[in-house]
Amino acid sequence: MDLNKIHNIYFIGIGGIGMSAIARYFSANGKKVAGYDKVKTPITNSLEELGIRVHFEDGVKHIDLAFLNKEKTIVVYTPAVPSDHQELTYFKNNAYTVLKRSEILGEITKNTFCLGVAGTHGKTTTSAILGHIMEPLKATSFLGGISENYNSNLILGDDKVSVVEADEFDRSFLRLSPNIACITSMDPDHLDIYDKPDALQESFKEFAGKVTDTLIVAEGLPLEGLTYGFGDSAAYQALNIEIKNGGYFFHVKTPTRLIKEIEFYLPGRHNLMNALAAFAIADVYGVSSDVIKKQLASFKGVKRRFSYKVKSEKIVLIDDYAHHPTEIKAVEASVREMYPGKKVLAVFQPHLFSRTRDFIEDFANSLSKFDEVLLLDIYPARELPIKGVTSGWLMEKMTLQNRKLISKVNLSEEVLKSEADVVVMIGAGDIGLMVDDVKFRLEEKFSLLK
Incomplete structure (x- = not known):
């Protein structure tokens, strides 16, 4: 698909945290964007402030005529939308190009150097930390939460490097093409989608198999890759951890050296693990330790994450x-x-x-x-x-x-x-x-x- 030839992007479920990030991206890149959502929220308000038209009643009559031009429009929907949704049914029945959120995200990022963050827990915070680390390098980051640093779920950079939260729901992350990726956790969840005991783990293993360069995994996970954690055997290990002024002060042992005196101000050992995962990805990519340290110290968090x-x-x-x-x-x-x-x-x-x-x-x-x-x-x-x-x-x-x-x-x-x-x-x-x-x-x- 040549996204340069697409003029209009219509979103069904535009207020979703993942959907709205992509809507922002296309709007910033000069596309005509509009969409439907069930209820008005702070996210839909922020989209409307960008000039994106959003309506809240399901019906084709509410759609701007420009978006009914089949040749110039693609439709993006979230799996959370019911199958009997009137607008979605219309677009499918009339042979529009209709894509899931994961499919369009795969299209956007497939020609970038893609850094993916997957896991049943921790992926939103980890990808937000990584996006902040990569911001000076002009990476574009698609987040599953609102970053306090940018007050947005999109950190807009150029089209060379992308940071993507790789969502396991509906096996969405299998649409991505990650070069470097980490997996933070594989605890059972979404059992309405993964109906067999091993199905979720198999899906993560399939995602791991798509990583072209380096896979980074939390210590203890049944996957082969560079490990991170607090244990002595971890390739990236947090050491000398102290709590000062409501934050963590620590060192990181990498496979090649010791990085000292790192500061990180998000509470909780699980968040320290998230910071360590982002550190490992950025280090493998080649970001200097000075940039990583500076960005970790200035990270303010993600809304609704502690x-x-x-x-x-x-x-x-x-x-x-x-x-x-x-x-x-x-x-x-x-x-x-x-x-x-x-x-x-x-x-x-x-x-x-x-x-x-x-x-x-x-x-x-x-x-x-x-x-x-x-x-x-x-x-x-x-x-x-x-x-x-x-x-x-x-x-x-x-x-x-x-x-x-x-x-x-x-x-x-x-x-x-x-x-x-x-x-x-x-x-x-x-x-x-x-x-x-x-x-x-x-x-x-x-x-x-x-």
Whole structure:
């Protein structure tokens, strides 16, 4: 496909985090971009500010006529869109060029030197760190989260080097052509897609086989490649780790040398692993250690990835996207490391009925590590309810005594009743939209409003 000959790009599900990055990219490159999404969000607002037209009612009559020119238009859709979507059905039935998000991303990056970041956990933060490291080299980075440094999920550079978050959902990452890639983790997830026990691992192995130059893997994964981690056998090993001023100070042993006095200010050992993965990719690519160190020290994080919303001696509020038991454990461990001895309240919104069902025991165990938990109803996303799978069922499985089911309506009131020192709001649904109200109410309660 010659993208230079395409004038119009129409997105179905344009407000998705991965879709919107590609929409921004094409808009910045002079293409006419428009799209549909189900609801108005801060992301769709930001797209509209760029001059991208977005509508929120499914129907061909809402599409600008320019995008109905079959020869000049391609249509991009996300797998999260239902198969009976009217607009998607129209484009498919009328022989338009219709591509999944992963397919168009593969087309954009196939002629670049592609740095890919895959894994069931850590890929968004790792790719954002790597994108920041590669920014002085003018790499273009497509991220699965909003980078705090750029307030965007796209870091626009030139067309020589790309950084791509390689998503395992729907086997999307198999559309990419990575030159250097890392795999951060291979924990079971997306069991609605990967219905056999070994299917997810096989998919990661297939992705690893597509890497043309160097594969980098977290220590302990059943893959051949350069390893990174905290163990002595890791090719890239973090050493002499200290916590100072809310950040990590450490050295990195590479296969050829020791890089000293590195600073990184994102809390949590899992984030230190993410930084180490990005370090390894950049080092293998050939970025100087001085540039890597400077960029790691100035990395501000990714929105909804251990994001501090309130940080005072009176109360701390943290917002995080964690929606898998392993991620919840990582958040809890990070809070304990940063705030030893403090009482921690978790407000959790489960994401997907199938994920809740498939990992019910692990969810119960990871949540029970907090001092107090408030549970919202399950966020359905693309799914219909499953009989018996509810937040009440999850609560029954938990061993923690101080737990409670709440509604969105009284969320802030319930948080205010707590005597916790640290509040973490976690989940991948619309809980992120409720954080600002909780922030305001806590700042009001503790007289922190300016």
